[in-house]
Amino acid sequence: MMDMVHIDLLLEILRRLPPRSLAVSRCACTAWRAAIDHHRLLRADLLPLSVDAAVYDERSSEEPARLFGRPSTARHITSNLEYLADDRLDVRGVQDHCNGLFLTHGWMDEFRVKVVNIATRQWAPLPLLPCACSWPPAMCGRCRNNRYLVYDPTISPHYKVLYIPRILADTTCAEWPPTPYVMYVFSSRTDHWKETSFVREGAAAGTADDVNSCSYDPDEHMHYAAYWQGSLYVPSPRIKDDFLLRINLSSDKYQLIKLPKGRVESHFRLGKSKKGVYCVMNTNVRCTFRVWFLHESCGLTD
Template sequence: MARGSRKKKRDTRRMARGRVSDLPDDLLVEILSRLPYKSTRCCKCVSTRWRDLISHPDHRKKLSQSTLAGFFFETWDTKKVSRRYQSVSGNWHPPINSSLSFLPRCEKLRILDCCNGLLLCKCWQDTDRKILDYVVCNPATEKWVVVPATNWSSQLYKARLGFDPVVSSHFHVFEFVPTYVWDGDKSGDHSQRCIKVVGIYSSKAGVWKRQRAWDLPIETVHFIGSAFLTGILYLTSNNDLVATIDVDGNCSFVRAPKPHCPGCAYDVYVSRSHLYYTNCDDSEISIWVLEDFSTAKWTLKLNVSYMLLFGTRYSSHDDHCCVISAHPEHNVMFIIVKYTLYWRSLVELFSYDMDSKELRLICDLGRESSFPYLSYVPLFSESLADEH
């Protein structure tokens, strides 16, 4: 009886292998394209045919090439600002050199944004802060492209990057020019901080174009973070709005799912091709997903108190909690908690699985760590236009 059972299992496996091996290449690639990155890597070990299909340049845009590897962030001390990188992926990805030593030498460099494997950096050439360039680089391939600065770049604190390797190897850089910079009025009036002009650089065209910004008063100080999805840049802003601008310069906005309150931390992220909005107030975390932009329909995905999530350890009013990113493939959020334990100040990084409700401590980032915490998904397959 046992021999018959084993023979039946062997026959079943042979039939399964035969059915899969009979699939045409295009159908097999379509099936593989629905798998997450780590599963795709495992499939390369099935056979030489599968390995070649997954590695073929014609299929790279369709197949999942990478997943969240870690975070870039800065640390502050009394002497200087340093760049750091924290892995969250185990050992599947080689170490990242946070110094970005492959870039051309400059007096000072800051990472402003990260989008689908590319970093947007601001590089000062000498001690004169007016002499600078932007650099867009790929840490996985160590390739980079210089983006010329505008007349206002030296006076701006924020710029954003838009890039989708599935669509094109070209990228866009967004500059947001407040009224006081554009008009040269530094009176300190509240309205002077509102965005008056948006500059957009296209790597395909190789030039900047600029245009008038939103009709409503959108302040640059409230641009906490951003998310780039289907050619549209989403930014949290004041007036309980999420501001949007596409690569052609069309400005719009969508009403936030919850009114802002003083001291709240709110942001937007992309996960599984959807836009998520997070709000962290003094007692709980709330997370929504945007179901329909045209009707501003948000669906609440999570609402959990800090007490339920962390327990009494993080109950002090001096503690600070903030969602910093969403996993691109899984229903997982990354959260930092700043708190004081006895005489020590700590900044701890957690992951929270919204399906299993599992909270996992990843590491202590160090008390000197600071925003922005930029999630990094390595990009191995794409080349930058005009790269070095």
């Protein structure tokens, strides 16, 4: 047990730490955890001290994302989004989610995008993309789906949305992915989109022709991104192999990481844990999966 003098000294030191370091210090020992929790040093609105629910989103379904949580949690946290100002029927579903924030778009207008905090029921609309065209979303493959949330409440209450343009159907011979790769980044701090050029580190995966020649939708798997320690991991369009784009938002650079091989019909999903980014893929055996963890030190998967 620590005496009051030592507790006061500890609290004075802990109050000077940034949120991420404070969260790590909370795991040091029981006494530190009790001191941080009792004095509410971590902002509850930014970093809840417990997990209320897990998100399950099935892209092939038009139903809203599902939450798995305790019955007491389900009463005040819902994924139906019925509290949005617009008609609920105008909300198609969850396009992306990151650390408790949802990115939604409209049923009739996929350009109507909102960022929603399902725990606090607060939401904010995104301004239109500066590069958005006037075609209906069903006809335009360039302005659809490829928006990703970036949010770390241990660092900042602000979030970003990254828009990665699809490859144009009439583009030929160019290497894929291009360098520089022009993307658009929205910041809740500035409330506007910014055109940003990301430079590729390393070799290309193929050409634009390789992507356009796919017999199936090459962007089918460009969902389920993972955000980890300042970088966004996004599946690239399928060519001969599957790759990840590792996009560093602070250096404006990106690199390709080759994913493990699966069978032709394999579907993979990205996620993260305390160990980092991982990839889950179904196997040839029904209801069985394989999991690979990404080793950042060497850029390989095991």
